[in-house]
Amino acid sequence: MSIRIENIQKHFGRSRALSPIDLDIRDGELIGLLGPSGSGKTTLLRILAGLENADPHPSARIHFGERDVTRVHVRDRRIGFVFQHYALFRHMTVADNVAFGLTVMPRKSRPSSAEIRSRVYQLLEMVQLAHLADRYPAQLSGGQQQRVALARALALRPDVLLLDEPFGALDAKVRQELRRWLRHLHDELNFTSVFVTHDQEEALELSDRVVVMSEGRIEQIDTPEALYRAPANRFVFEFLGDVNTLEGDVRNGVLTCGDARLNAELPQGPQTLLMRPHELTLGHAPTSDAHLPVTVTAVVPVGADLRVELSADWLPAPWLVSARHSDVAELSPQRGQRLYARPLQWHRFDADGQRLDAPEELRLSA
C-alpha cells in the first residue's frame, strides 16, 4: 500500500518538531527515516501511525493508497507498529501477545478461537519462536522479544508496518541477524514498511530508499547508493559517515594550510575540502601534487580494513584513513610514524551547505 504525506507539520508548544513535510512512499517499499535525535523522525512515524496528531491545517493529508486516513483513529488505520522497547504485554504469554489483536476484534468479525490459535501458531513459526509460545516476555532474550513484537504487529495483516528504532536496544550481532531477517520478511510478505533509525549503517543496509532528516526537515530522499555517492548537502555528507576536513587558502591553483600543500584547480580564497576515509591514501614520500605531512596516532584493524588515525600541526581535527590490509602491507603504518597523505577525490559545499559540484577526482600522475 502506498503512502502519501502532504503538508504535515507539528509543533510541541512553541518548538517546531516538523516543518511542513511532503513524502511519497511507493507500494511495497522499505523506507528508512534516518536522522540524529531531535530530527523529527520519530514524530513523523508516530503521526503516520496516528499516535500523534499533526498540526491541524486544511491541506495536511495522509493517504494510505486511496484511503484518506488523516482523521482516522489509530485503531482503525490498519497499521502494525513495533516499538523500540517492544512493549510486549508482560502478563501475557508469547502466544497471547501475538493473539491480542485478533482477540480484541468485535465479536462479529472475530475469527473463532481455533482459527486464532492456528493463525498465532503460523506467525510464531514465521518468526521461529513456536517452541516458546507458552513463555512470558521476561523469559525471552531481547532479540526474541523483538521477533514476538513483529509477529504481534503482523497478526492483523496490516497495510503498513511502522517500526520505531526496532533494533536500537539489541547488541551488534543480533541486530545484524534481525536486519537481514526483516528484509527477507518484507520481500516475502510484500507490505510497505517505514522504520526509524539513527544508525546510518542500518538505514543504508536495510532501506530501498532513505529519508535523511534534521531539525524537522527532510534533507534528502534517495537510494542508499545514491545517498552515499552524491549527498545533497553537507549535513547529509557528514551524517552518513566519517569525514576528513582540509581547510586552506587557494592561490594560483595551490591550496596551502601551514606546512601542507595541495595542487587544486579551485577559485582563489579560503576553501574547505571534505574527504571520506577511503578517499585518502598514504605514502612514505610526498608526491608532486600533494605535500600533506601527517603523524600516525593510532592503527586499528576493523574487519578487512585498517583504520589509521592521523594528526598534524596544520590539522584542527585528526584525520581517519581506511585502507585494505593488503594495500598498506608494504607501508605497515606504526604509531608515531611520519607519512604523507594524498586525497583521491574530495567534496565541496557552499556556505549554505549545498553541494557545489560532482566529486572532483585528482588525476593520478605516475
Next chain:
Amino acid sequence: MQRIGDAPALRRLLIGSAVILAALFLLLPLVAIFSQAFAKGLGTFMVNITDTYTLSAIGLTLFITVLTIPVNLVFGVMLAWLVTRFTFPGRRLLQTLIDIPFAISPVVAGLVYLLLYGRNGWIGSWLDTHDIQLMFAWPGILMVTIFVTCPFVARELIPLMQAQGSRDEEAAVTLGASGFTLFRRVTLPNIRWALLYGVILTNARAVGEFGAVSVVSGAIRGQTNTLPLHVELLYQDYNTVGAFACAALLALIALLTLAAKAGLEWRTARRESVS
C-alpha cells in the same frame, strides 16, 4: 578487608538499640493491649465483644469501610490515569492537591466538613432546608473517611504508572483495542498489585480513623459510633477491659492488614526476581 561502616562494635550498638526501641515502643504496647483485653479471661472478652453497642460499632465501621474502598478505588485509578497519561495546565497542582489529606490534621478536616455541611454551614443550611442531614450521621462519617483515605490508591499508582509509561497502551491501541478493552486487558493487569496494596492501606486507615470521624459523628451509641470512638467511650466509662477488648479487635484487623501487605510485598519481590 572491612567494608565501610562495618565496625563490629558499631554494628552491635546499632542493632541492639534498634531491637530495644522496637520492643519498647512497638511490641510492648501491642502485648499490653491483648493482655489487658484477656485480663479477666476469654469469657469477659466475649461478653464485651458481643455487647449490642459494640456490635453496632463494628457494623458501622465495616459499613463505612466497605463503602469507602470502591469509591477510592475508582477515584484513585481515575486520578492516577489523568495525571500520568495526559498533560494539561494545572497537572502539577493537582498532584500536590492529592496530598492535602496527608498534610492536614484529621481533626481539622473534620471541623472543615462540619463548617461546610453542618446545620449552620455554607452548604449545610441549604441541605437543612431540604431535610438532608449529613453531619452527626453515617453519610458525614463516610465523607470524612473518604477524605482522609483518598490519597492512598492514587499515591500507589502514580509512580508505577509513570515508570511504566504508556507504551503498552499505545501498543494495544495500534492492535485495535477499544478504550475499555485496553483498560481491562492491559492497564489493569499492569497495576493490579499496586492497586491491591492501595486498597489494603485504605482499608487500614478507614477502619482506624479517629480524629476526623470523632468531630462529625457525635458518637451516638448504637447509631453513629465507630469502633475507634467506641474504644474511647468505654474507656471514659471506666470499662477498661471492654475498651481493651475493642482495641484488641482493632489491633487484630491492623495485624491482618500488615500480614496481607507483607504477603503482597513478598509476592511482588518474587515476581521481580523471576523477571
